[in-house]
Amino acid sequence: MVKNPPALEQLIESLRCLPGVGPKSALRMAYHLLQRDRKGASGLALSLDHALQVLGHCTLCNNFSETSICPLCESEKRDISQLCVVEMPTDLMMMEQTQSYTGMYFVLMGRLSPLDGIGPKEINLDKLIKRAQDGMVNEVILATNYTVEGEATAHYISELLKTRGIAVSRIARGLPMGGEIEYVDSGTLSMALLGRKQL
Amino acid sequence: MVKNPPALEQLIESLRCLPGVGPKSALRMAYHLLQRDRKGASGLALSLDHALQVLGHCTLCNNFSETSICPLCESEKRDISQLCVVEMPTDLMMMEQTQSYTGMYFVLMGRLSPLDGIGPKEINLDKLIKRAQDGMVNEVILATNYTVEGEATAHYISELLKTRGIAVSRIARGLPMGGEIEYVDSGTLSMALLGRKQL
Numbered sequence: 001m002v003k004n005p006p007a008l009e010q011l012i013e014s015l016r017c018l019p020g021v022g023p024k025s026a027l028r029m030a031y032h033l034l035q036r037d038r039k040g041a042s043g044l045a046l047s048l049d050h051a052l053q054v055l056g057h058c059t060l061c062n063n064f065s066e067t068s069i070c071p072l073c074e075s076e077k078r079d080i081s082q083l084c085v086v087e088m089p090t091d092l093m094m095m096e097q098t099q100s101y102t103g104m105y106f107v108l109m110g111r112l113s114p115l116d117g118i119g120p121k122e123i124n125l126d127k128l129i130k131r132a133q134d135g136m137v138n139e140v141i142l143a144t145n146y147t148v149e150g151e152a153t154a155h156y157i158s159e160l161l162k163t164r165g166i167a168v169s170r171i172a173r174g175l176p177m178g179g180e181i182e183y184v185d186s187g188t189l190s191m192a193l194l195g196r197k198q199l
Numbered sequence: 200m201v202k203n204p205p206a207l208e209q210l211i212e213s214l215r216c217l218p219g220v221g222p223k224s225a226l227r228m229a230y231h232l233l234q235r236d237r238k239g240a241s242g243l244a245l246s247l248d249h250a251l252q253v254l255g256h257c258t259l260c261n262n263f264s265e266t267s268i269c270p271l272c273e274s275e276k277r278d279i280s281q282l283c284v285v286e287m288p289t290d291l292m293m294m295e296q297t298q299s300y301t302g303m304y305f306v307l308m309g310r311l312s313p314l315d316g317i318g319p320k321e322i323n324l325d326k327l328i329k330r331a332q333d334g335m336v337n338e339v340i341l342a343t344n345y346t347v348e349g350e351a352t353a354h355y356i357s358e359l360l361k362t363r364g365i366a367v368s369r370i371a372r373g374l375p376m377g378g379e380i381e382y383v384d385s386g387t388l389s390m391a392l393l394g395r396k397q398l
Contacts, residue, residue: 002295004288005265007250014246017239018217019231025219031287032218033247034254034263035308040216041247047213048232048244051206055233064233066204088230089203096201109234 062124063089063107079103081138087111112153132166142170262288262306278302280337286310311352331365341369
């Protein structure tokens with residue numbers, strides 16, 4: 001039985017730590033890097049090392065940051081009475097793109113997902129509770145996804161915060177912009193009905 | 200506009216050198232590595248460095264190897280009069296698994312694909328020609344894939360070798376084991392007809 005050289009086997013094995021990469025993809029990646037993009041490979045090794053060294057979490061919002069407090073949390077233009085809880089840094093960026101929120105953020109870096117071994121500790125809920133009780137925060141806005149896991153996470157957090165007397169809200173659910181009733185799914189429509197507003 | 204920390208941006212950019220990884224996958228990989236698998240990430244950086252340092256190509260068969268001549272080429276049990284040309288190291292392994300070939304190999308590390316910028320030089324044809332003319336090789340067996348590119352590569356190599364008076368053969372094409380005429384595609388069937396053998 002012919003085997004790959006040990007260094008190649010080790011590289012293939014290491015590549016499998018990437019999410020969504022199985023044995024076949026890892027093999028293809030290893031061949032590509034070694035045969036066609038050695039420069040990219042050494043760049044990747046450097047970037048990994050650098051990122052692991054300098055990237056930590058902001059002590060306030062828990063987002064990735066190279067400094068102990070990130071630029072957004074340090075900004076004096078933000079409204080410190082509102083705290084918006086999101087799952088991932090990309091969600092934070094989407095919120096910022098709306099340009100309709102000026103408060104602070106807390107990034108969970110995940111969602112409750114017991115089957116994947118992600119419980120309250122993994123999404124830093126202790127840190128969130130502490131942050132929400134700093135005396136400045138008046139309202140916590142839950143902006144986790146409207147998926148099963150995002151909903152469960154929002155419910156869990158709201159229970160935790162309400163018992164501590166903190167005002168909690170959840171972003172609205174309903175028809176999207178440009179949404180047509182004929183084509184929307186019935187779950188969304190029934191939620192839009194339940195969440196109707198007096199005009 | 201909120202931005203990711205520079206080290207994170209750089210990591211995302213570096214991950215895009217992997218084949219099949221676009222901006223969204225790169226982002227997901229970066230988050231996963233930094234948040235859930237820092238050990239895997241540093242292991243990957245080490246493996247990349249190590250592989251780039253020690254892995255070269257066997258001077259005889261062009262396969263990846265940590266030594267200048269790979270264990271297979273060094274083996275004294277192989278028949279040095281036959282040289283089998285394959286596209287990738289995985290093809291070599293498949294050939295070995297059949298346990299019906301005992302000759303030597305040459306690994307192209309690719310196939311002719313002008314649109315992807317892969318010409319005769321990128322698949323080391325100079326090295327192959329030199330190898331086939333070492334005075335020991337009696338027959339070159341072309342075992343590239345039966346895809347358009349693999350076929351073109353086989354045709355190109357056979358022309359090169361035949362003008363130099365080297366015997367060249369191509370692995371057979373026909374119905375696969377267990378193949379039923381009713382369900383096989385017509386291209387394969389017509390090739391099986393053309394390639395029929397006197398009994």
